Amino acid sequence: MKKKDIYLDALPLEEAKDVFFGELERAGIFSKKSVEEINVSESLGRITAEPIFSKISSPHYNAAAVDGIAVLSERTYGASETTPIILSKGEFEVVDTGDPLPPNMDSVIMMEDVNFISDEKVEIIFPALPWQNVRLIGEDVVATELIVPENHRLRPQDIGAILAGGHVNIKVYKKPVFVIIPTGTELVNPGEELKPGDIIEYNSKVFKALLAEWGAEALIFEKHKDDYYRIKEAVEKALKIADGVIINAGSSAGREDFTANIIKDLGKLLVHGVSIKPGKPVILGLVENKPVLGIPGYPVSAFLTMELFAKPLVLRMQGQSFTEREKIRAICTRRIVSSIGSEEFVRVKIGKIGDEFVVSPLHRGAGTITSLVRADGILRIPANKEGIEAGDCVEVELLKDKKEIENTVVIIGSHDVAIDILANEVKRRYPEINLSSANVGSMGGIMALKRKEAHAAGMHLLDVDTGEYNIPYIRRYLRDEKIVLVNLAFREQGLIVMKGNPKNIKGIEDLKRKDITFVNRQKGAGTRLLLDLKLKQLNISPEKIRGYDREEFTHLAVAAQVAGGTADCGLGILSAAKALDLDFIPVSPERYDLAILYEYFEMEAVQKVLEVLRSVEFKEKLKVLGGYDTSLTGEIIGGD
Numbered sequence: 001m002k003k004k005d006i007y008l009d010a011l012p013l014e015e016a017k018d019v020f021f022g023e024l025e026r027a028g029i030f031s032k033k034s035v036e037e038i039n040v041s042e043s044l045g046r047i048t049a050e051p052i053f054s055k056i057s058s059p060h061y062n063a064a065a066v067d068g069i070a071v072l073s074e075r076t077y078g079a080s081e082t083t084p085i086i087l088s089k090g091e092f093e094v095v096d097t098g099d100p101l102p103p104n105m106d107s108v109i110m111m112e113d114v115n116f117i118s119d120e121k122v123e124i125i126f127p128a129l130p131w132q133n134v135r136l137i138g139e140d141v142v143a144t145e146l147i148v149p150e151n152h153r154l155r156p157q158d159i160g161a162i163l164a165g166g167h168v169n170i171k172v173y174k175k176p177v178f179v180i181i182p183t184g185t186e187l188v189n190p191g192e193e194l195k196p197g198d199i200i201e202y203n204s205k206v207f208k209a210l211l212a213e214w215g216a217e218a219l220i221f222e223k224h225k226d227d228y229y230r231i232k233e234a235v236e237k238a239l240k241i242a243d244g245v246i247i248n249a250g251s252s253a254g255r256e257d258f259t260a261n262i263i264k265d266l267g268k269l270l271v272h273g274v275s276i277k278p279g280k281p282v283i284l285g286l287v288e289n290k291p292v293l294g295i296p297g298y299p300v301s302a303f304l305t306m307e308l309f310a311k312p313l314v315l316r317m318q319g320q321s322f323t324e325r326e327k328i329r330a331i332c333t334r335r336i337v338s339s340i341g342s343e344e345f346v347r348v349k350i351g352k353i354g355d356e357f358v359v360s361p362l363h364r365g366a367g368t369i370t371s372l373v374r375a376d377g378i379l380r381i382p383a384n385k386e387g388i389e390a391g392d393c394v395e396v397e398l399l400k401d402k403k404e405i406e407n408t409v410v411i412i413g414s415h416d417v418a419i420d421i422l423a424n425e426v427k428r429r430y431p432e433i434n435l436s437s438a439n440v441g442s443m444g445g446i447m448a449l450k451r452k453e454a455h456a457a458g459m460h461l462l463d464v465d466t467g468e469y470n471i472p473y474i475r476r477y478l479r480d481e482k483i484v485l486v487n488l489a490f491r492e493q494g495l496i497v498m499k500g501n502p503k504n505i506k507g508i509e510d511l512k513r514k515d516i517t518f519v520n521r522q523k524g525a526g527t528r529l530l531l532d533l534k535l536k537q538l539n540i541s542p543e544k545i546r547g548y549d550r551e552e553f554t555h556l557a558v559a560a561q562v563a564g565g566t567a568d569c570g571l572g573i574l575s576a577a578k579a580l581d582l583d584f585i586p587v588s589p590e591r592y593d594l595a596i597l598y599e600y601f602e603m604e605a606v607q608k609v610l611e612v613l614r615s616v617e618f619k620e621k622l623k624v625l626g627g628y629d630t631s632l633t634g635e636i637i638g639g640d
C-alpha cells in the first residue's frame, strides 16, 4: 500500500473557485465544446450549437383560420340586414379551419354568420374585410427568421417551433460526460444485507441525478475499496472516456484517504481543503486537461460541494451561466453558533408566520441526508462570524418555491408520530398545502407561540396540582395570546423496554432498581413532567434512578437507546416502541393537544389541516398505529 502525505489547506471558498476555474479556463476546458446532430423531438433540455433559422414559412400557404365560406371581400361590400347580398356557387367556397384559401379569394366568413339558402346560394348580412379570418403565409414564422439563438437550452415550445420551421435534425452541444467513482471498503449496494460497519452506497446516485439536472451525463463505476492502486487505475480508465471525473470519499486525512495523492501523482492537485463547513476536505485537480474532483464522503458535504464546484463547472462546460437561487430575508428563531474561520452552510426550515419569514436550523451533522430533504433553505454564516443570535434578520437561499413555503402550516413543540401521519394526510388530500413540524418539546412549543414562530404548538403538559393538561400552562405562559386548543388524540405513555422484557420491568417503581439504566427526556418535555409526577406519587427521588440525567429529545430517540442496548428502558409512546420492535409497559394515558394562535385559526391552510384532523381516514390511521384514543380528536377543548 502506498504511503500518503497528509496536508489540508483552508482556502476561502471564492479563492478556491478562482484557482480551480482559472486553471480550467487556461486549459481551454470551456472553449472546446463538441457538437452532435440529434433529432429535434429528442432535444429537450439540450443546448443549441448554432442559431436555428426557419427553413420555411409557417403557415406556408394562406389558410382559413375558422370554419366558414371563403369569399372575395369586394363582393360583400354593402351587405346589411336590410340589404343582404346573395352569393352564388363560384362566388363562395365552403372551407374548414386550416384549409388553403382558394385562388381569387381573400377572406373567410364564419359559418355562424352565413345563411344557407341552398347548396348553391348563401345570404350574408355583413361585409367581409380583406384577409379577415385568414392566417397569412408566415404569420407564425417567416423563412430565414431566427427561431432560437445559439447557446439556448431547448424547451418544449422550442421543439414545436423548430419542427414548424422545417427542421428534422439540429446541432447541439454534446453533453459533458462524467465518471463517478464511489470509494470506501465499507460501502454496500442498495438492497444488500447490512452488517455493522456497512454503509449503503447512495452518493453516486445523488451525483448522477444532480448531473442530469445540470445537463451532463454520468457513468457510475463499480465502487472501489480503499486501495491506492485500484482507485488510481479506475481514474485512468475514467479519463479515457469522460470529460471529467468525480471521486467520492477518501478526501480527508484518514489512513485510507488516497484521492488527493492520486490526483497529485497523475496530474495537478489544485486545491485540497476549503474553509467551508460542511465540505472542508474537497479536492480539485486537473489531470490530462480534464477536471478531477474529490468530493467528501459525508452525504451533506458531498451534496454541497457538488453544488458549489461541480454545478458551475458542468454549466460552464455547456456555455451556460450560473443563476443564483432566490433569496429571502427572515428572522432566525434560535441562536446558531459557528466557528470562526469557516463559512458555514446551515440547512434551515422556513415558515411564514403572519407577514414574517422565520427560520430554524435543522440537524447540522454532515451525515444527515434527511436534513437536506427537510430543508427549505440554506443559511450561510460567513467565516468571520461566530454565529447568529435568535431574533437576528438573516438572508436565506431558498431550496423550494416561495409559494410552497407560504402555504405551510408550522407546528412547533412536542413531537408525536401522529403529527407525521397528519402531515402525510394533509399532503395527500391537499397537495398545495404542507405541514412542517419541529421538535422542541411542549414548553419549547409554548415559547415558540409566544415569539410568533409557529402557527400552532403540539403539547402534552400535565399540571401536577390540578391534573389538568395544557390549559394551566397556556394560562400561565401565554396570557397575552388568544389560543384555540384542539385535541390531537389521547395516547398511551409507557415504559419502552427491550423485546421480551429481559429485566422484567413492571412499572415506574422498578426504575429505582440498581440493575436498571433509564434514559430520560429533556427538561420541558411533557413526558418528563409525567415521569416527575409519577415519581412524586410513588415517593421516588430522581437521584435514585440511574440515567435520570441522560436526555433525549424524541420518543424515537429514547426507543433507539433501548434498542441499541445503552438503556434498559425509557418513558415514551407505544408507536415509538413498535417502530423499533420493542416491548411496552403502559403507565398512563395522556392528552396531546394542538394550541393554535387564534390570529391564524381562520387561515385557509390551518382550516384544511383541521378538516383532515377530523377525518375518518386520519383517525383510522392512528388506530392502526396503536396506542391512541381518538374520541376527542379534532374537537376544540378550549380557547381564550
Ligand SMILES: Nc1nc2c(c(=O)[nH]1)N[C@H]1C(S)=C(S)[C@@H](COP(=O)(O)OP(=O)(O)OC[C@H]3O[C@@H](n4cnc5c(N)ncnc54)[C@H](O)[C@@H]3O)O[C@H]1N2
Residues within 6 Å of the ligand: 008, 182, 183, 184, 186, 187, 199, 200, 201, 202, 203, 204, 248, 249, 250, 251, 252, 253, 254, 257, 278, 279, 280, 281, 295, 296, 297, 298, 299, 301, 366, 367
Ligand atoms: N482527522 C480528520 N478526520 C476527518 C477530517 C479531517 O480534516 N481530519 N475531515 C472530516 C470531514 S469534514 C469530512 S467531510 C470527512 C470526509 O471524509 P472522506 O471524504 O474521507 O470520506 P470517508 O471518510 O470515506 O466517508 C465519510 C462518511 O461518508 C460515508 N460515505 C462515503 N461514501 C459514501 C457513499 N458513496 N454513499 C453514502 N455514504 C458514503 C462514509 O461511509 C462515512 O460515513 O472526514 C472527516 N474526518
Ligand code: MOO
Residues within 6 Å of the ligand: 276, 277, 278, 279, 280, 281, 296, 298, 300, 301, 302, 366
Ligand atoms: O466538511 Mo465535513 O464535510 O464538515 O463534515
